[in-house]
Amino acid sequence: MLPADISAYGYLVDRVINISIGGIIIVGVISFAILIYMLIAFSKSKNPHPLSEVPPLLKKVVLIDYVMIIFDILLLVISSYAWFFFFIRPTDKIKKEIVQKGEDYIEVRVIGRQYFWTFHYPGKDGRFGTADDFKLGNLMIVPQDTNVFVEIESKDVLHSFFIPSARMKYDAIPGRKTHLWFKLVEAGEYEIVCAELCGAMHYNMKAVLRVVPKNEFKNWLEQPYNFAERKNLIQEVKMR
Amino acid sequence: MEHHEESFITKYIFSKDHKTIGKQYLITGIVMAIFGGVLAGLFRINLAEPGFLTHEQYNALVTYHGAIMFFWVAMPILLGGFGNILIPLMIGARDMAFPTLNMISYWTFFLSTVILVLSMFVPGGGFAGGWTIYPPLSANPQSFMGAQLGTVLFLLAIALEFASMLMGGVNFVTTIFVMRAKGLSFMRLPIFIWMQLVASALFLFSVTPLIAGAIMLLMDILLGTHFFRVEAQKVGDPVLWQHLFWFFGHPEVYVILFPALGILYEIFTTYARRPVFSYKTVVYSTIVAGVLSFVVWAHHQFVAGINPISAMAFSVTTILISIPFSMQLVVLGLTLAGGSIRFTPAFLFGVSAFAMFIIGGLTGLPLGAVAADVYFHDTYFVVAHFHYTVFTIAVLSTIAGVYHWFPKMFGKRINDTFGKIHAILTLIFYNGFAFPAFFLGMAGHPRRYYTALELGYLQKYQWVHEIMTISALLLIITQVVFLFVFFYTIFAGKEEKEPNPWKSTTLEWLTPSPPPHLNWGNFAPIVENEPYEYAKNGKDQDYIPQGRLVKIKQKEPSAHH
Ligand code: HEM
Ligand SMILES: [Cu+2]
Numbered sequence A: 001m002l003p004a005d006i007s008a009y010g011y012l013v014d015r016v017i018n019i020s021i022g023g024i025i026i027v028g029v030i031s032f033a034i035l036i037y038m039l040i041a042f043s044k045s046k047n048p049h050p051l052s053e054v055p056p057l058l059k060k061v062v063l064i065d066y067v068m069i070i071f072d073i074l075l076l077v078i079s080s081y082a083w084f085f086f087f088i089r090p091t092d093k094i095k096k097e098i099v100q101k102g103e104d105y106i107e108v109r110v111i112g113r114q115y116f117w118t119f120h121y122p123g124k125d126g127r128f129g130t131a132d133d134f135k136l137g138n139l140m141i142v143p144q145d146t147n148v149f150v151e152i153e154s155k156d157v158l159h160s161f162f163i164p165s166a167r168m169k170y171d172a173i174p175g176r177k178t179h180l181w182f183k184l185v186e187a188g189e190y191e192i193v194c195a196e197l198c199g200a201m202h203y204n205m206k207a208v209l210r211v212v213p214k215n216e217f218k219n220w221l222e223q224p225y226n227f228a229e230r231k232n233l234i235q236e237v238k239m240r
Numbered sequence B: 001m002e003h004h005e006e007s008f009i010t011k012y013i014f015s016k017d018h019k020t021i022g023k024q025y026l027i028t029g030i031v032m033a034i035f036g037g038v039l040a041g042l043f044r045i046n047l048a049e050p051g052f053l054t055h056e057q058y059n060a061l062v063t064y065h066g067a068i069m070f071f072w073v074a075m076p077i078l079l080g081g082f083g084n085i086l087i088p089l090m091i092g093a094r095d096m097a098f099p100t101l102n103m104i105s106y107w108t109f110f111l112s113t114v115i116l117v118l119s120m121f122v123p124g125g126g127f128a129g130g131w132t133i134y135p136p137l138s139a140n141p142q143s144f145m146g147a148q149l150g151t152v153l154f155l156l157a158i159a160l161e162f163a164s165m166l167m168g169g170v171n172f173v174t175t176i177f178v179m180r181a182k183g184l185s186f187m188r189l190p191i192f193i194w195m196q197l198v199a200s201a202l203f204l205f206s207v208t209p210l211i212a213g214a215i216m217l218l219m220d221i222l223l224g225t226h227f228f229r230v231e232a233q234k235v236g237d238p239v240l241w242q243h244l245f246w247f248f249g250h251p252e253v254y255v256i257l258f259p260a261l262g263i264l265y266e267i268f269t270t271y272a273r274r275p276v277f278s279y280k281t282v283v284y285s286t287i288v289a290g291v292l293s294f295v296v297w298a299h300h301q302f303v304a305g306i307n308p309i310s311a312m313a314f315s316v317t318t319i320l321i322s323i324p325f326s327m328q329l330v331v332l333g334l335t336l337a338g339g340s341i342r343f344t345p346a347f348l349f350g351v352s353a354f355a356m357f358i359i360g361g362l363t364g365l366p367l368g369a370v371a372a373d374v375y376f377h378d379t380y381f382v383v384a385h386f387h388y389t390v391f392t393i394a395v396l397s398t399i400a401g402v403y404h405w406f407p408k409m410f411g412k413r414i415n416d417t418f419g420k421i422h423a424i425l426t427l428i429f430y431n432g433f434a435f436p437a438f439f440l441g442m443a444g445h446p447r448r449y450y451t452a453l454e455l456g457y458l459q460k461y462q463w464v465h466e467i468m469t470i471s472a473l474l475l476i477i478t479q480v481v482f483l484f485v486f487f488y489t490i491f492a493g494k495e496e497k498e499p500n501p502w503k504s505t506t507l508e509w510l511t512p513s514p515p516p517h518l519n520w521g522n523f524a525p526i527v528e529n530e531p532y533e534y535a536k537n538g539k540d541q542d543y544i545p546q547g548r549l550v551k552i553k554q555k556e557p558s559a560h561h
């Protein structure tokens, strides 16, 4: 049921999801089996008088508590590992590692407003605050196999920047900057949605995520002012 | 016995009798439950057939639904209703410690209900910022069509509701501490009483920061301050509200969970004819869970800009708190082991509630594991998870309690066959509307969405929404029928003269049904036994009541005359 994972590291999140859901299904099925057994075996028709002692085998059911403790610890370890990987390591360190590995990265600033997303790009020189910076409305274009660092901000109320296919989400908060980092490996078009109630059109605050091959991205940077596309997108949003 | 002449007004309206006040709370809560359910029905129709409501209406209905179910259904029924009716009866007291305060508590609550309902219909519409009232959305009135009056009234209603529950909480704690019958030590209290005690304590300790927060929020709205609002140079902190809200909000979940579990312990022991599997485990794990509930709040904010290291710490405490709860559920389940179960309506509702708590509890783990919550946060997975807990609390457990104590409260008995059909239909339709939400959440469906049809990756799941809506409507119809049967039985149902129809052990079953004013007449209960002495071999009956009534010599001492 999870949408296909398009990211390089989303599997870390999926692993936590799969283990936690798998584990609770097992514990749940066992608990339900025991419950149904007891309801049948100890119904008044089967067992007209209550026993004065709990049958010894059933006393062993308390082992579920120990199973849960072990399961909890396992879950915490894999979950904390993934969390550490994405969110605790300082961005500088991640960037350094990326450069050492010979990989590329780009930076994008995301701004949430009722009810649209704007994406600020540093342009060809890779630096914000220079003349070649540009913006896109409700469209995020990122190169394939490249690390993307996003800085998220809101200009009005809370929003939440959510890319289901990349297993990534973080709130957009007025007055603060928050951060996400991911690397997408599957080219194609995907959806970015808002996951924090932001008003009447919250359900419609969505953007297109376009993952393109690296060279295509480079070519596009040469000619970034695809102005028509940008204007249409923003106007479309305003009209809704 | 001295006879008190009481007018209709002092007997049924401005009554100080804990039983009457309890019934007032119970009935107001049940009516509000139907109201909150109908709101859910309306926005569920919109999810199946988008366009049925406007966007603003959708958000407002979701907001009122959530707030009503917590503050005007779960709390008044479980604490105000069952708490008021049962605490004095179960501990052998004649009334609450502060009967006048109790009366004021109900009427404050009633006023809050009126204001809440009014706030939906004022010009500009009701408040539509979600039951969590997150600023800046909630603090910037222009954010949702200038619904400022609605917002202010909504906050006022919540403040009054808290005030009324605070009066109740003080009353409950005092009553349990000082008015227990002779011989009723703490470790002999029925578990329901323990649960009410811990729940009241949690409420008293957790609500203060939220009241402070609510005042700041009102100042932001009315006086233009910037506690939570952000405007050009003036930067408030919206995340601060989330801390204040969830510092209250998480314990609040246990404030309603504990009394619901308390009901289940009474029901499981009575109908399985077995003592609680381990009384001490229940008491201690409840206290431990209660204390831990104060250090898990930020699991609602993992991706809301809090320090990632503290997010990890909150993940640990959250997973940790599952341990006392798994202990509780194991003890509750094993109470059936070796029993001789009577499948009454109360038991059917009780055991459904138990089963659903297993689902609700287990599905908290993927949410508490911080890395998985990055994906699940604010999706339908959360909606599914909390309906498996709060619906179970507010509907299944409370209805179980209604069937169980109905004869005691009204001296009448709801038809058994109706009760059984009611239980089975409720369980089916409940799962029909709540379970599919897990799949929607897995698919990445955000919550509080007017429709999923705008998102390409969700369009293929529209049929799931349709099934959920049909199930929800059938569920609501079932409960409306129950409401009629409930009132019909009060006025014209079959009499139940036997004071102890279920052969239960606790003190409330010693007095006639319904109990007289001041509960025990010319007698006083004294406690000689443990609360759940079932399955006693070698006796002529299979149970020993917790206490007995002894005649008192003097004129009956009165609680408040
Ligand atoms: C008739 C039965 C019920 C139905 C059909 C129902 C349905 C729903 C649905 C579909 C939502 C999510 C709406 C959205 O995110 O767009 C929701 C939210 C909610 N429900 Fe229920 N529900 C029912 C009963 C209850 C009960 C008994 C409680 C108990 C306390 C409850 C508490 C909540 C809360 C707190 C929310 C969150 C509101 C918010 O997002 O601000 N619901 N309900
Ligand atoms: Cu939004």
Ligand SMILES: [Cu+2]
Residues within 6 Å of the ligand: B249, B250, B296, B297, B299, B300
């Ligand atoms: Cu919580």
